[in-house]
Amino acid sequence: MNDFIGGKNLSYSTLRQFIVFTVIIFLLATPVFYFLTRSYYAEELMDVIKGERIAQNISSTDLEEDIMTGVMIQYAIIIVLLGLSMVITLKFITRKLWNPFNDTLTKMEGFNLEQSEIPVFEESNITEFTRLNKAVSQLISRDKTVYKTQKQFTENASHELQTPLAIVKCKMDLLMQENLNSKQFILVSEIYGIVTKMGRINKDMLMLAKMENSQFAVNKTIELSGFIRKRLPVYNDLRGRGKVIFEDKSDGFSITANESLMDSLINNLVINAIRNTVPYGEIIISATADYISISNDAKNGPLDSTNLFSRFHHTADFQHSNTGLGLSIAKAICDYHKWDLAYIFSCNKHIFTIHFK
Amino acid sequence: MKLLIVEDEKTLSDSVIKYLGKDYLCEQAFTFHEAVEKSEMYEYDCILLDLMLPDGNGLDILSHIKNNSPQAGIIIISAKDSVNDKVEGLKLGADDYIAKPFSLPELSMRIYALIRRKNFANNNITKAGNITIDLLSRTVTVADKKIELTKTEFELLFFLVENKNKVISKSSMAEHLSGDMADMMDNYNFVYAHIKNLKAKLMSAGAGDYIKTLYGSGYKWDEK
Structure with missing residues (x-):
C-alpha cells in the first residue's frame, strides 16, 4: 500500500x-x-x-x-x-x-527522560513526518545530554568534596590537640560539628544522585526481623532517655532490597522519630509481612504533608532532619524499590509506614 | 611499627603523619609509582591506600602491593562510600575500609585494631593506668576486679585508650559508636550519657579518673 x-x-x-x-x-x-x-x-x-x-x-x-x-x-x-x-x-x-x-x-x-533510551522512530517518506522525527530525536538527545551532565555533576561534585572535607576534619582533629582555651575549644568544636554536617549532606546528595543513576542493585534478601533487631541496640544508644521498641509480627518475612539503601531508609526514619519525639516518649517500630511502620509521640499537631518529602524543606515546628534531606531520602529509597511511603497522624502520634505492596 | 600512607593529597597525608607520627614510623607515597617502589623496597606493618591516584588504577595498586608486601595490613581510604566498593576492595585483599571524610582518632583506632589482628597472639591485653582490657574476651579489670560494662561503654573505653593523650571531639566519639547514624542527630548528648556511666563504673571500681572532659565538647584519656 x-x-x-x-x-x-x-x-x-x-x-x-x-x-x-x-x-x-x-x-x-x-x-x-x-x-x-x-x-x-x-x-x-x-x-x-x-x-x-x-x-x-x-x-x-x-x-x-x-x-x-x-x-x-x-x-x-x-x-x-x-x-x-x-x-x-x-x-x-x-x-x-x-x-x-x-x-x-x-x-x-511513553518517553521518560530519566529512564528511556532515545526512541527509534518508524521510517516514513512523508516529508513532514521525517522532519518531525528528526526534530524530536534531536530535542530528546539534547535533553538527555544535559540531563546526564547534570546528574554526573552532582555525583562528581560530591565525590570531589569528600577529600577536602576529610582534610578539614583531620586539621580540626590536629587543632584540638593544641592547648586551646575554653573559648577557642568551643569554637573549634562548633566548626567540627558543621564539617560533620557538611559531610552528611554530601553523602546524602551522593546517594540521591546514585539512585537517579540507578547504581544500586536490588538483589539482597533481607529478613525484616533480624535486620531491625540488629540495629536496635544502636537506636537505643542514640535514644538515651526513653525506649525504642520493636513489635515483631513479620513472622520471618523477607524482602528483596538493596542492603545499603534499606539500611539508610530505616535509619533515617528511626532517627527522624528520635529527633522529633517528646522526652521519654516511646518509639515503636513494627514490622509485618506487608509493612514496616515507625511511630513517635508528637510534640505538636500533625505535620503538613504537602512538602514533607521534598528536599531541603524546613518547618519551624518539625525538625525535618539535620540536613533537610532525611525524609526525602527515605521517600526516594521507597520509590527506588517501588514501595509506598505514607505519613499519618493518629492518637497524637506521627506514623510513617513503608508498604511493600 | 612502620606505616605507609599512599595518598595523593599531600595536606591530608601530612595531617595523618602529624597525628600518628609518635606511635608509628610513617612514610608517604603520593603516586602509584612511588607506592609500588616503596612497597618493594621496605616492609610495612600497615599501608593506608587511597584508590584514586593520578597515575594508576586503584585496583591494580592494591594487587601490586598485596604481591610485594603480603605481610602488610591494608586499609583502603576512599571517597567512594558504598557497599559495593567496600566488598570489591575487601575481596581483593584489603583488610579494612574507611570512607572519607574520616576523623583521625577513628583512623588511628582502625590501624591499631588491624595491626593487633595481624599479630594477635602476643597482643590481646591492653593496659591503661591500673585498668586492664582484654580484647579477646572483651573484659575490663581494675586491680584484678572485673567490672561489667555494656557494649557501648566498652567501645568508648577502648576508643579513648587507643587515642591516649589525644583530644577526641564528641562528634568523632558519636561516629565511632553509631557510624553513619551519628551525623543524622542534631546533638551528641547521647555520648555524654554513656561517658558519664563509664566514668562512674571505673571510679567505683577504684580506677583513676583518667577520662577528662574538655569544656563539654571533647574528651581525653589522660593518665597524668
Whole structure:
C-alpha cells in the first residue's frame, strides 16, 4: 500500500490516494451504471428508436417520469460512491499513511527522560513526518545530554568534596590537640560539628544522585526481623532517655532490597522519630509481612504533608532532619524499590509506614 | 611499627603523619609509582591506600602491593562510600575500609585494631593506668576486679585508650559508636550519657579518673 504514498508532502499524498481510489471505485461501479441505463429510463428511449425504425405505432410512454427518476437514482449512486471512496480513503488508507505519526506520538508519550533510551522512530517518506522525527530525536538527545551532565555533576561534585572535607576534619582533629582555651575549644568544636554536617549532606546528595543513576542493585534478601533487631541496640544508644521498641509480627518475612539503601531508609526514619519525639516518649517500630511502620509521640499537631518529602524543606515546628534531606531520602529509597511511603497522624502520634505492596 | 600512607593529597597525608607520627614510623607515597617502589623496597606493618591516584588504577595498586608486601595490613581510604566498593576492595585483599571524610582518632583506632589482628597472639591485653582490657574476651579489670560494662561503654573505653593523650571531639566519639547514624542527630548528648556511666563504673571500681572532659565538647584519656 506504501506505493500509493509517494515521497511527497502530506496533502499531496492524501489527494493522490483519494483520486486513485475514486477512479477505482467508479470503474468498479461502471456495470451498475450500464445496467441502470440499459434497463431503466433509457429503455423507453430505445423503444422509441426501435419503433421509429419499424414505423410502428408507439404506445403512450411514461418517458418524462422515467428519465427524472433515473437521473435522480444515478445522482444518488454517484454521491454514495464518492462518499464511500472518501470514507475508505480516510478510514483505511490514510490510517496507513499516518502510521509513522502515530508511532512517533506513542513513543513520545511513553518517553521518560530519566529512564528511556532515545526512541527509534518508524521510517516514513512523508516529508513532514521525517522532519518531525528528526526534530524530536534531536530535542530528546539534547535533553538527555544535559540531563546526564547534570546528574554526573552532582555525583562528581560530591565525590570531589569528600577529600577536602576529610582534610578539614583531620586539621580540626590536629587543632584540638593544641592547648586551646575554653573559648577557642568551643569554637573549634562548633566548626567540627558543621564539617560533620557538611559531610552528611554530601553523602546524602551522593546517594540521591546514585539512585537517579540507578547504581544500586536490588538483589539482597533481607529478613525484616533480624535486620531491625540488629540495629536496635544502636537506636537505643542514640535514644538515651526513653525506649525504642520493636513489635515483631513479620513472622520471618523477607524482602528483596538493596542492603545499603534499606539500611539508610530505616535509619533515617528511626532517627527522624528520635529527633522529633517528646522526652521519654516511646518509639515503636513494627514490622509485618506487608509493612514496616515507625511511630513517635508528637510534640505538636500533625505535620503538613504537602512538602514533607521534598528536599531541603524546613518547618519551624518539625525538625525535618539535620540536613533537610532525611525524609526525602527515605521517600526516594521507597520509590527506588517501588514501595509506598505514607505519613499519618493518629492518637497524637506521627506514623510513617513503608508498604511493600 | 612502620606505616605507609599512599595518598595523593599531600595536606591530608601530612595531617595523618602529624597525628600518628609518635606511635608509628610513617612514610608517604603520593603516586602509584612511588607506592609500588616503596612497597618493594621496605616492609610495612600497615599501608593506608587511597584508590584514586593520578597515575594508576586503584585496583591494580592494591594487587601490586598485596604481591610485594603480603605481610602488610591494608586499609583502603576512599571517597567512594558504598557497599559495593567496600566488598570489591575487601575481596581483593584489603583488610579494612574507611570512607572519607574520616576523623583521625577513628583512623588511628582502625590501624591499631588491624595491626593487633595481624599479630594477635602476643597482643590481646591492653593496659591503661591500673585498668586492664582484654580484647579477646572483651573484659575490663581494675586491680584484678572485673567490672561489667555494656557494649557501648566498652567501645568508648577502648576508643579513648587507643587515642591516649589525644583530644577526641564528641562528634568523632558519636561516629565511632553509631557510624553513619551519628551525623543524622542534631546533638551528641547521647555520648555524654554513656561517658558519664563509664566514668562512674571505673571510679567505683577504684580506677583513676583518667577520662577528662574538655569544656563539654571533647574528651581525653589522660593518665597524668
